[in-house]
Amino acid sequence: MNIFKFGGASVNSADGVRNFVKIVQSYREETIIVLSAMGKTTNALEEIVEAFFNKNDQDSKLLAVKQYHLSIVNELFPKKEDAVYEKIEVLFNQLSQYLEKEPSLCFEFEYDQIVSFGELISTTIVSEFLRLSGRPNKWVDIRTCLKTDDTYKEGRIDWKLSEKLVSQTFSFNSTFVYITQGFIGGTKTNQTTTLGREGSDYSAAILSYILDADKLAIWKDVPGIMNADPKWLPDAQKLERITYQEAIELAFYGAKVIHPKTIQPIKKKKIPLQVRSFLDLNESGTLISTASKKLDYLLPVYIQKKDQVLISIRPIDFSFILEEKLSSLFSLFAKHRVKVNLIQNSAISFSVCVDNSDRRLKELIEEISIDFEVKYNDDLELITIRHHNQEAVERMTKGREILLEQRSRDTAQFVLV
Ligand SMILES: Nc1ncnc2c1ncn2[C@@H]1O[C@H](COP(=O)(O)OP(=O)(O)O)[C@@H](O)[C@H]1O
Numbered sequence: 001m002n003i004f005k006f007g008g009a010s011v012n013s014a015d016g017v018r019n020f021v022k023i024v025q026s027y028r029e030e031t032i033i034v035l036s037a038m039g040k041t042t043n044a045l046e047e048i049v050e051a052f053f054n055k056n057d058q059d060s061k062l063l064a065v066k067q068y069h070l071s072i073v074n075e076l077f078p079k080k081e082d083a084v085y086e087k088i089e090v091l092f093n094q095l096s097q098y099l100e101k102e103p104s105l106c107f108e109f110e111y112d113q114i115v116s117f118g119e120l121i122s123t124t125i126v127s128e129f130l131r132l133s134g135r136p137n138k139w140v141d142i143r144t145c146l147k148t149d150d151t152y153k154e155g156r157i158d159w160k161l162s163e164k165l166v167s168q169t170f171s172f173n174s175t176f177v178y179i180t181q182g183f184i185g186g187t188k189t190n191q192t193t194t195l196g197r198e199g200s201d202y203s204a205a206i207l208s209y210i211l212d213a214d215k216l217a218i219w220k221d222v223p224g225i226m227n228a229d230p231k232w233l234p235d236a237q238k239l240e241r242i243t244y245q246e247a248i249e250l251a252f253y254g255a256k257v258i259h260p261k262t263i264q265p266i267k268k269k270k271i272p273l274q275v276r277s278f279l280d281l282n283e284s285g286t287l288i289s290t291a292s293k294k295l296d297y298l299l300p301v302y303i304q305k306k307d308q309v310l311i312s313i314r315p316i317d318f319s320f321i322l323e324e325k326l327s328s329l330f331s332l333f334a335k336h337r338v339k340v341n342l343i344q345n346s347a348i349s350f351s352v353c354v355d356n357s358d359r360r361l362k363e364l365i366e367e368i369s370i371d372f373e374v375k376y377n378d379d380l381e382l383i384t385i386r387h388h389n390q391e392a393v394e395r396m397t398k399g400r401e402i403l404l405e406q407r408s409r410d411t412a413q414f415v416l417v
């Protein structure tokens with residue numbers, strides 16, 4: 001059985017959906033398709049969440065999201081009596097009714113209830129179009145079987161319960177093709193959760209693990225995993241084959257092409273993962289698997305993270321930064337769920353480079369400032385080079401101010417102004 005994950009970029013237009021159907025039609029094996037919201041819908045829904053809390057402009061924002069989806073539906077389904085129209089109307093009505101109520105005090109909870117509609121809508125449209133194109137399939141509401149705790153916005157998987165329910169749900173008793181949502185899940189009490197932005201890759205990996213998939217393919221708008229984002233460095237080259245370990249490292253350092261949590265589940269069961277192009281079906285993509293002789297290890301890989309903040313922290317009483325202080329500092333980062341990208345400590349100060357995650361970071365800095373003197377620079381860039389050499393380092397740093405630098409055998413990192 002194959003598991004395919006298609007992201008928002010692959011189905012951002014009617015032509016995209018047609019191309020998706022063409023790909024699915026070319027496979028005859030049992031297949032589960034995990035799909036994200038269309039195009040930039042999740043960003044648009046995030047704006048609606050903000051508007052919901054601030055009670056401004058939410059109706060016009062919702063209308064724009066509806067019109068975007070209807071323009072795709074109108075192009076794909078010429079018959080206005082097609083069931084898809086009613087299904088989409090029901091979903092938009094549910095969302096619109098939800099937005100009429102007063103928000104609760106939990107931003108994260110409300111976020112998940114609203115943002116999850118992107119995937120519910122996209123999967124409904126695509127499932128109906130696949131059926132219309134002559135490929136019967138079953139639409140699954142993943143919230144009924146992919147179970148998480150109630151950490152809204154970053155639901156943690158309840159593996160035991162999910163294993164049982166997912167195996168029951170995807171039995172292939174009456175269909176060859178399932179279509180379901182990435183990114184979203186449900187609690188035991190059936191509240192909707194999300195798994196973190198760009199989490200659909202992770203959803204596909206979880207299903208692959210639970211169902212012992214033969215292969216997971218993640219379809220992207222690039223030929224595969226490259227040694228840099230080709231939108232940033234146009235001379236980037238494709239990596240033919242990399243190990244799970246290397247893929248984890250690349251994702252961890254911020255290579256946007258794959259969600260960092262994706263590799264762990266498939267590595268455990270040695271399920272091969274192919275990252276391949278939905279634009280060029282002759283392109284073999286990148287194969288992520290166990291080590292073999294033919295690995296593109298030594299090509300330098302460049303990873304750029306923008307909008308970074310470098311925070312320097314020192315105890316107000318100039319005491320040494322020792323284990324106890326470090327542990328209390330780390331627990332604050334964990335509490336505010338701010339991901340640390342780089343750490344450097346000296347006798348009396350401690351520097352960390354983090355993503356600029358607006359409200360969480362502000363709250364973290366406020367809390368740290370109670371016991372520590374905090375200074376920070378924002379709008380920085382963190383460049384990571386895996387398998388660095390002199391030429392690669394010069395390419396990245398020439399003519400730039402380096403605020404912090406760290407090198408290990410495999411990895412060099414630079415915080416640049
Ligand atoms: N090392 C890399 N190799 C390939 N693509 C990369 C890399 N780093 C970043 N990207 C970017 O990742 C994008 C694909 O990921 P994403 O937009 O999240 O896809 P999707 O929405 O389909 O999940 C590419 O368009 C590319 O710009």
Ligand SMILES: N[C@@H](CC(=O)OP(=O)(O)O)C(=O)O
Binds near residue numbers: 008036182183201
């Ligand atoms: N729609 C969600 C989940 C996701 O993974 O999307 P994509 O596959 O388009 O990156 C998001 O944008 O975060």
